[in-house]
Amino acid sequence: MPPLRLAVVGCGAAARSCHLTALPHVPQIRLTALIDPDPEQARAALKWYTDQGGTAEDVLIARTVEEAADAFDAAVVAVPHTAHAAVAGDLLARGRHVLLEKPMATSAADAEALAAAAAAAPDTRLLMAHPRRLFPANAWVRGLIRNGDLGTVTRVRWTEGHPYSWEPVSWSMFDRALAGGGVLTDTASHVFDILLWWLGPDVEVVDYVDDSLGGVEADAVATLRIGGVETVLEFSRVRALGISCVVTGTAAEVSVGTDFPAGECTLITASGEELHRGDVSAVPPAQDEWDDLFVEQLRNFADVCSGADVAPHATAEDGLRVARLIEQCYTGPARRPLAQPWLTGTMSRSAA
Ligand SMILES: NC(=O)c1ccc[n+]([C@@H]2O[C@H](COP(=O)([O-])OP(=O)(O)OC[C@H]3O[C@@H](n4cnc5c(N)ncnc54)[C@H](O)[C@@H]3O)[C@@H](O)[C@H]2O)c1
Structure with missing residues (x-):
């Protein structure tokens, strides 16, 4: 051919x-x-x-x-x-x-x-x-969840924040007319896809806060329920929050870095036994080199x-789920503005 x-x-x-x-x-x-x-x-x-x-x-x-x-x-x-x-x-x-x-x-x-x-x-x-579906750590966590190695998953914490370092050649990430949104549209589109891939398509936005005042948001915090699992995510383009994800289950807890490569990954049982610490090998189609x-x-x-x-x-269906979830965060009833007293001089109760 x-x-x-x-x-x-x-x-x-x-x-x-x-x-x-x-x-x-x-x-x-x-x-x-x-x-x-x-x-x-x-x-x-x-x-x-x-x-x-x-x-x-x-x-x-x-x-x-x-x-x-x-x-x-x-x-x-x-x-x-x-x-x-x-x-x-x-x-x-x-x-x-x-x-x-x-x-x-x-x-x-x-x-x-x-x-x-x-x-x-x-x-x-x-x-x-x-x-990111091809990151070895992400594929590993999906396998642990699907094989029941974590027991029933009860909680996910995802934190991904560092000063912005990508170098687009245009204003595509900063001009709202081109970008559509900020860290949620850009970074969380990757992360939401992974979480829906891990936990299934059933998702509810419990709470969503960002710092957009009409431009693209640099900070965003979302509390979701995905497949019934409480999932808290924090993103920043300006603060060094680290890059980690912890998935807690009734039988074990796994933690991975969310960047590539993941760095140290751990799997620890509920009774404290360490089953894994270190790199995760790439099982195809996952790849262990960025390129x-x-x-x-x-x-x-x-x-x-x-x-x-x-x-x-x-697939397109995967992309559609992510686009719907981003829109629910931005425009749904759970959205609140992040408190920015350095701009407004006040802390409103709803934004605190
Ligand atoms: N998968 C990843 O890891 C990853 C990483 C970075 C960016 N991205 C995605 O890649 C896309 C582009 O981001 P980028 O960082 O390359 O942006 P960029 O600003 O560097 O490049 C965008 C290019 O698109 C051109 N362009 C604008 N309108 C066009 C049109 N109608 N037809 C053809 N070209 C047009 C611009 O002239 C520019 O050259 C975004 O969707 C971004 O989210 C993905």
Whole structure:
């Protein structure tokens, strides 16, 4: 079978450091187009790709999907969040397979429309880019939960906060019109996917607090009930909160780092016996090298697009659940503003 002809739509930081770094290692795929309204970014992405060992031959540089439409059969979409729905929807309508960056869309309605478009065209595949499913520690915890090794899960605590260090090439993460939201949209879209993958799709927002005053939030705290399990999550783009997740069950408690690699992971029984301390080995499809996460993600996408009998790592349904949950946090009745007395001079009772 000839390689899948692939366009990368949106040629910024994620396109380069995630997808274009991996592509030269995925023989089932041939890069044929780089699409970005800013041709400087597309050209910089092409240079990045060739520096990684990719071949520039046959790679068309275009400003729009329309200009390059005949050049590819599938696309990675790595555009700013608020453009996900329109760009992916256009590609699906043209019959192109899509691997879509997170979050699927910035509204549940847009995510539903994308999922419906994909479902209506079964020969066209829409997969979500949720590479954290391939982190060895995340796959390990899922196995422990599903095998009953923790007993009944009673509580999850997830903390992920550090000064912002990603380097987007545009204002995609800070301008609300492009980003849609802040740390919840960006970071929690990864985390929500993992938690729903671990604990099941049944979720309720008990409490949600963030510091947005109209711009993108830098701090957010969510209390959820997922599969009946009390789950408390704290995110920050400005504070060093650490990066850890603790899952407590009636039989044992597991703790992992939430970044990659996870660092020290522990599994301790309710009676205090230490069953594991240290690294977790990668059980395929999990990967123990950062770049290999994206190689595996693209390999899986190519296999699914070719009609091979393999399960996608993350589906449109998975993306839709995350988009709905983010919207429930932002707009549901549980949302409260974070107290910011340094701005308002007062501590309102509801925001305390
Ligand atoms: N999976 C991960 O670990 C990971 C990491 C970082 C970012 N991301 C995701 O990747 C996406 C892009 O983030 P980024 O950091 O690369 O942003 P970025 O600002 O670096 O790049 C965005 C690029 O998209 C281009 N663009 C804007 N509108 C476009 C359109 N309509 N069509 C084509 N291109 C368009 C911009 O010109 C820019 O070059 C986001 O969805 C983000 O959440 C994923």
